[in-house]
Amino acid sequence: MRLLPYGPQAVLVEFDSLAEVMAAAGAWRAAAWPAVVDIVPAARTVLVQHDGRFDHTLLFRPTEGLAVVAGPAVTIDVVYDGADLAAVADATGLSVEAVIALHTEAEYTVAFCGFMPGFAYMVGLPPVLHLPRRRSPRTRVPAGSVAIAAEYAAVYPDDSPGGWHLLGSTDAVLWDEARRPPALLAPGTPVRFRQR
Numbered sequence: 001m002r003l004l005p006y007g008p009q010a011v012l013v014e015f016d017s018l019a020e021v022m023a024a025a026g027a028w029r030a031a032a033w034p035a036v037v038d039i040v041p042a043a044r045t046v047l048v049q050h051d052g053r054f055d056h057t058l059l060f061r062p063t064e065g066l067a068v069v070a071g072p073a074v075t076i077d078v079v080y081d082g083a084d085l086a087a088v089a090d091a092t093g094l095s096v097e098a099v100i101a102l103h104t105e106a107e108y109t110v111a112f113c114g115f116m117p118g119f120a121y122m123v124g125l126p127p128v129l130h131l132p133r134r135r136s137p138r139t140r141v142p143a144g145s146v147a148i149a150a151e152y153a154a155v156y157p158d159d160s161p162g163g164w165h166l167l168g169s170t171d172a173v174l175w176d177e178a179r180r181p182p183a184l185l186a187p188g189t190p191v192r193f194r195q196r
Contacts, residue, residue, distance in 0.1 A: 001061050009037075010049045011056050018123065020061075021046055022111055026188050027062035041112040041187050043121075073190040076155060078104075078146050080195060082166035084134075088148070092128050100195060102126045103167060108153055108191040113183065118157030118175025120185035125153045137163030144169045146193065153193075155185075 001024075002014040015021050025041035028048065035054040040047040048059065080100045089096045108124035125148055133149045138161060141147070145156040147164035156162060157174035174184050185191060 001059075003056060003059065006047065009052050010047055011054075011059070013046045013048065013059060015044055015046070018043055018111055022109070022123075022188075023062040024059075025112075028059070029188070031058070033058060042114065043112065071186060071189055073192065074185060075192045075194050076146070076170050076172045077196040078168040078170050078193050080168040082146065082168045084165040085167050088129070088131065088165050088167065091131055094128070099129065099167070102129055103148075103153070104193050104195050106153075106193075108193075110185045110187050110189045110191060111152075112187050113185070116157060116160060116175075118183050118185070119154060120174070120183070120187075120189070120191075122153045122185075122191055123151060124191075125151055131165055133163040134165060137161055141166065142169070144171060146170055 004012040004014060006012040013024065015024065021041050021044060025039050025046050028039050033054065035050045036048060037051060038049040085096055085099065089099050092099065106124050106126055108122040110120040111123045113120050129148055130151050131148065140159055141156050141162035143156055143158045145166050146168040147154055147156065147166050149164040154164065155170060155172065155174055172184065176182055
């Protein structure tokens, strides 16, 4: 765990693994330090924003695998009609039905958010489905596309370019500025996908 200065009201904490990031972000949120404004996890870092009165020595190294849930579980209904579903089946040596079964049987956790508002990087994808990003990204991926890449599963909150493998689509609204909080999926949220 390495602490890096990040201005007068933040500290960036570097870790060696995503598991450490998730454990730290969850444990530090649960600590509810009054001077902390926000805790923002990423793939290998956690940004701790504070009001200027935070004592950085309070930052402890939590045990990996510590389960701290950010809220109630979210189920996302999916129509498995993705443009890459057959290609994912071919690449993994599975049938389309087996890919869908693996994707829906897995239990996911939002590790961190990024790329665009509401885009949640979820871990828990079965290892057989870990595929590198597409060699050639699409210039437009429709909002609601359910996708996988590397160790992550995600749902595109809005139309955007993207290089992930598209398994299906959902009508779940991932980002709504009128909703509080606007993101459907926050770090630590347990997620399940359900075939519709």
